[in-house]
Amino acid sequence: MDKIVEKNKNGLHGQIVIPSDKSISHRAVMMLSLAKGKSKINNFSKCADCNSTLNLFKNLGISYEYLSDDTLVLISSGKLHKSSVELDCGNSGTTMRLTSGILAGQTFDSVLIGDNVLSKRPMKRVIEPLSLMGANIESDNYTAPLKIHSSNLHGIDYSSKLASAQVKSCILLAGLFAEGITKYTEPYKSRNHTELMLEYLGASISNNENTTKIEKSVLEPKDINVVGDISSAAFFIAAGLIVPNSDIIIKNVGLNPTRTGLLDVVKMMNGNVEILDKRIISNEPVGDLRIKTSDLSACVISGDIIPRLIDELPIIAVLATQAKGTTVIKDAQDLRNKETDRIKAIVSELRKLHADIEETPDGFIINGKTVLNGDCELSSFKDHRMAMSLYVAGLICKHNIVIKDFDWVRISFPEFEKMMYSLNK
Ligand code: S3P
Numbered sequence: 001m002d003k004i005v006e007k008n009k010n011g012l013h014g015q016i017v018i019p020s021d022k023s024i025s026h027r028a029v030m031m032l033s034l035a036k037g038k039s040k041i042n043n044f045s046k047c048a049d050c051n052s053t054l055n056l057f058k059n060l061g062i063s064y065e066y067l068s069d070d071t072l073v074l075i076s077s078g079k080l081h082k083s084s085v086e087l088d089c090g091n092s093g094t095t096m097r098l099t100s101g102i103l104a105g106q107t108f109d110s111v112l113i114g115d116n117v118l119s120k121r122p123m124k125r126v127i128e129p130l131s132l133m134g135a136n137i138e139s140d141n142y143t144a145p146l147k148i149h150s151s152n153l154h155g156i157d158y159s160s161k162l163a164s165a166q167v168k169s170c171i172l173l174a175g176l177f178a179e180g181i182t183k184y185t186e187p188y189k190s191r192n193h194t195e196l197m198l199e200y201l202g203a204s205i206s207n208n209e210n211t212t213k214i215e216k217s218v219l220e221p222k223d224i225n226v227v228g229d230i231s232s233a234a235f236f237i238a239a240g241l242i243v244p245n246s247d248i249i250i251k252n253v254g255l256n257p258t259r260t261g262l263l264d265v266v267k268m269m270n271g272n273v274e275i276l277d278k279r280i281i282s283n284e285p286v287g288d289l290r291i292k293t294s295d296l297s298a299c300v301i302s303g304d305i306i307p308r309l310i311d312e313l314p315i316i317a318v319l320a321t322q323a324k325g326t327t328v329i330k331d332a333q334d335l336r337n338k339e340t341d342r343i344k345a346i347v348s349e350l351r352k353l354h355a356d357i358e359e360t361p362d363g364f365i366i367n368g369k370t371v372l373n374g375d376c377e378l379s380s381f382k383d384h385r386m387a388m389s390l391y392v393a394g395l396i397c398k399h400n401i402v403i404k405d406f407d408w409v410r411i412s413f414p415e416f417e418k419m420m421y422s423l424n425k
Pocket of ligand 1 (some may be wrong): 022025094163166167190310311329334
């Protein structure tokens with residue numbers, strides 16, 4: 001579906017409640033599926049990716065019922081069962097990579113499949129460390145389908161070159177089924193929702209800086225309240241900063257420090273974002289944000305902040321087109337392995353709008369502030385975060401833009417456009 005986006009003339013005003021965090025929703029289903037009994041997930045995500053996880057675990061023997069639109073009751077025997085069908089992860093890398101860790105330690109074989117995009121994404125990053133734990137995984141050149149054979153896992157002491165929460169989570173979840181201690185070290189700290197949730201559900205887990213240790217554990221069923229997704233809020237934070245005459249409040253935003261790199265960047269850019277009412281929900285920090293239109297200045301984004309804002313880099317590129325000076329983004333080469341090559345994609349599409357942006361091997365360089373032109377057709381590359389980043393750019397373009405395949409926003413944020421409309425008053 002193509003989408004026409006018009007320039008916003010009035011500014012954005014009012015408040016929204018940001019929907020459920022995708023990363024935490026996935027993890028809640030996965031971990032509660034391993035906990036014997038009944039548990040409730042409040043504010044479960046309605047996005048397509050999390051639905052893939054839910055269906056997959058249903059095929060592994062758990063049952064669930066929706067009590068309301070976003071409240072889910074999950075019932076598990078504490079043990080997963082062999083699926084009679086191939087397990088479909090859809091477009092979701094998180095589903096495939098985390099579930100492979102859980103399945104590697106089961107007493108039955110499984111096959112994980114994905115859509116065309118996911119089937120091209122690299123899985124060596126999880127197959128290699130899982131194999132060191134004793135897993136037996138067949139694949140075609142380290143891509144899906146992944147045929148995971150039953151095996152007895154043992155702990156490892158693994159240092160990853162990648163700061164990837166998906167790889168870390170895969171190994172920690174496999175560690176739940178492994179003999180001995182599983183120790184995982186990452187170069188920079190990536191999101192730690194898996195560690196926090198494992199601790200919350202009673203696993204034997206400990207963390208020291210970038211190293212996490214886990215031992216074979218039985219998880220307890222508990223209710224989980226999922227906070228709002230800062231990666232979804234990011235599009236509204238950016239829109240509030242760059243659309244003239246805006247003043248908005250975004251409620252219920254997850255503020256786990258391993259996810260808040262964007263807020264640090266906005267501070268460096270002199271953006272006006274205020275954090276209101278900070279609190280803790282199910283072991284995760286959360287707060288409300290007030291955002292006002294701001295005069296932004298350029299900054300350098302590199303090193304250990306990258307995993308803390310990896311999904312926000314396309315929208316940060318849009319922000320940087322409106323910041324005075326040269327913004328440099330480095331050390332983000334893994335952005336090329338997302339739903340699309342997000343470095344190539346954002347550079348090519350923002351150039352069509354007359355932004356001054358240049359591709360580098362591990363990021364991009366943007367000179368601002370430029371007037372974005374519009375009057376052209378842009379590709380989302382069937383990537384939800386590209387689609388929403390371009391939509392925000394469209395709000396400040398001189399002329400209308402058309403975004404191809406905009407409906408891919410359903411992957412993480414089906415409510416996106418409705419929420420944006422609600423602020424346009
Ligand atoms: C995610 C981790 C990140 C992120 C993805 C979700 C997670 O991926 O890009 O959208 O839920 O663990 P990597 O671990 O590959 O960086």
